[in-house]
Amino acid sequence: MTKPLRKDLENIPLYVPGKALPEALKLSSNEVPYGPLPGVPEAIAAAVGEVHRYPDLAVVRLRDALAERLGVDAERIAAGTGSVALIGHLMQAVADPGCDVVYSWRSFEAYPIAATVAGLRSVQVPNTADHRHDIAAMIKAVGPDTRAVIVCSPNNPTGQAVTAAELDELFDAVDPSVLVVIDEAYREFVTDPAAPDAVERYADRPNAVVFRTFSKAWGLAGLRAGYLIGSPEVAAAVSKCVIPFAVNVLAQTAALAALEAEEEMRRRVALVVAERERMLAAAREFVPDIPDSQANFFWLPLGERTVPFAAHCQEQGILVRPFDDDGVRVTLGRPEDDDRMLEAIRSFKEA
Numbered sequence: 001m002t003k004p005l006r007k008d009l010e011n012i013p014l015y016v017p018g019k020a021l022p023e024a025l026k027l028s029s030n031e032v033p034y035g036p037l038p039g040v041p042e043a044i045a046a047a048v049g050e051v052h053r054y055p056d057l058a059v060v061r062l063r064d065a066l067a068e069r070l071g072v073d074a075e076r077i078a079a080g081t082g083s084v085a086l087i088g089h090l091m092q093a094v095a096d097p098g099c100d101v102v103y104s105w106r107s108f109e110a111y112p113i114a115a116t117v118a119g120l121r122s123v124q125v126p127n128t129a130d131h132r133h134d135i136a137a138m139i140k141a142v143g144p145d146t147r148a149v150i151v152c153s154p155n156n157p158t159g160q161a162v163t164a165a166e167l168d169e170l171f172d173a174v175d176p177s178v179l180v181v182i183d184e185a186y187r188e189f190v191t192d193p194a195a196p197d198a199v200e201r202y203a204d205r206p207n208a209v210v211f212r213t214f215s216k217a218w219g220l221a222g223l224r225a226g227y228l229i230g231s232p233e234v235a236a237a238v239s240k241c242v243i244p245f246a247v248n249v250l251a252q253t254a255a256l257a258a259l260e261a262e263e264e265m266r267r268r269v270a271l272v273v274a275e276r277e278r279m280l281a282a283a284r285e286f287v288p289d290i291p292d293s294q295a296n297f298f299w300l301p302l303g304e305r306t307v308p309f310a311a312h313c314q315e316q317g318i319l320v321r322p323f324d325d326d327g328v329r330v331t332l333g334r335p336e337d338d339d340r341m342l343e344a345i346r347s348f349k350e351a
C-alpha cells in the first residue's frame with residue numbers, strides 16, 4: 001500500500017525529547033536564567049480573564065509598540081508564534097517549485113526542517129574552519145533559483161556574529177530579487193561593534209528581512225512570540241502564511257509588558273555578557289579552540305568527543321546540547337551554574 005504521506009518528510013529527523021531530568025541544570029536551550037521580567041507575570045495574570053476571547057488577529061498593539069521602538073512602519077512587521085514559526089512561514093511565502101534557500105552549516109537546526117516542509121531545496125554552505133559564516137562562499141552558492149539567503153548572526157550554535165563589512169558585501173553581491181534574511185535571535189547579547197544592528201543598517205533595503213524574538217533576552221520562550229521586519233510586501237506575504245490567531249492573548253500581553261521592562265532586560269544581558277567573558281577565558285584553558293561568542297552560549301568544538309562529553313555532563317546533572325560529531329553548545333547560566341559547568345569541562349578533560 002502506498003502511504004499518503006510526502007516522501008521528503010522522511011528526511012526530517014523526528015524530535016526526540018531529552019530525558020526528563022527535573023533536577024538537572026539546563027544549559028541546553030539558550031534561555032536566560034533569571035525568570036520572567038518584572039511586570040510580566042502580573043500582566044499575564046490580569047489577561048487571564050480574557051482567554052475566552054480570540055486574540056487580536058493582526059497583533060496591532062504589539063506591532064505598533066515594536067514599530068515605534070524600531071522606527072519602522074507597523075505594516076513592515078509580521079508577528080508569529082516565535083521566530084522559528086515565522087521563518088517557516090517566510091519559506092512558505094517564497095517557495096515556488098524548484099527554488100532553493102542558501103544558509104551556512106552548521107547553523108540553526110530549524111532551517112533545514114523549515115525549508116523541507118515548505119518545499120524549498122536547501123543549499124548548505126560549510127562554515128569556515130573557525131566556525132564563522134563563509135560569506136564569500138555563500139555568495140557563490142546563490143543561483144538563479146535562490147529565493148533567500150539566511151544569515152544567522154550570532155550563529156546558533158557556534159556563537160559568532162557576522163560583521164557589517166561582510167553583510168554589506170552580501171547585499172551588494174546578490175540580486176535584489178533574492179531576500180537577505182538576518183536571524184538576530186541573540187542581537188541583545190552582541191557587544192562587538194563590528195557586528196551591525198541589522199534593523200538600523202539594512203531595514204531600508206527592500207530585500208532585507210530581519211528576525212527577532214521574545215524567547216531569549218526577553219525571557220518569554222514558553223509563550224512563543226517572535227517577529228520580522230521586512231518590506232511591506234514581504235511582511236504581508238508572510239502574514240498570509242501565518243496560522244490565524246497565532247500570537248495568543250497571553251503572549252501579546254506578556255510581550256508588551258516585557259518591552260516595558262527593557263532596563264531590567266539590559267541589566268540581565270550585562271550579567272550574561274560578563275559570564276561569557278569569564279567562561280570563555282576559563283574554559284579555553286581546557287579547550288583552547290573555543291571560538292568567540294556574541295550570544296548567550298558558547299561552542300565547544302569537540303568533534304568525535306561530543307557525545308561522550310554530553311554524557312559526562314549528564315552524569316554531573318547538567319544538560320548541554322550536543323551536535324553529532326561536531327561540537328557541544330553550552331548556554332551561559334548564573335555564575336554558580338557556570339562554575340559547575342566549568343568543573344564538568346575540567347573533569348572531562350583531565351579524566
Ligand SMILES: *Cc1c(COP(=O)(O)O)cnc(C)c1O
Nearest residue numbers: 082083084108156185213215226
Ligand atoms: C532561539 C532561536 C530563535 C527563536 O526561536 P523562537 O521560535 O522565537 O523561540 C530563532 N533563531 C535562532 C537562530 C534561535 O537560536
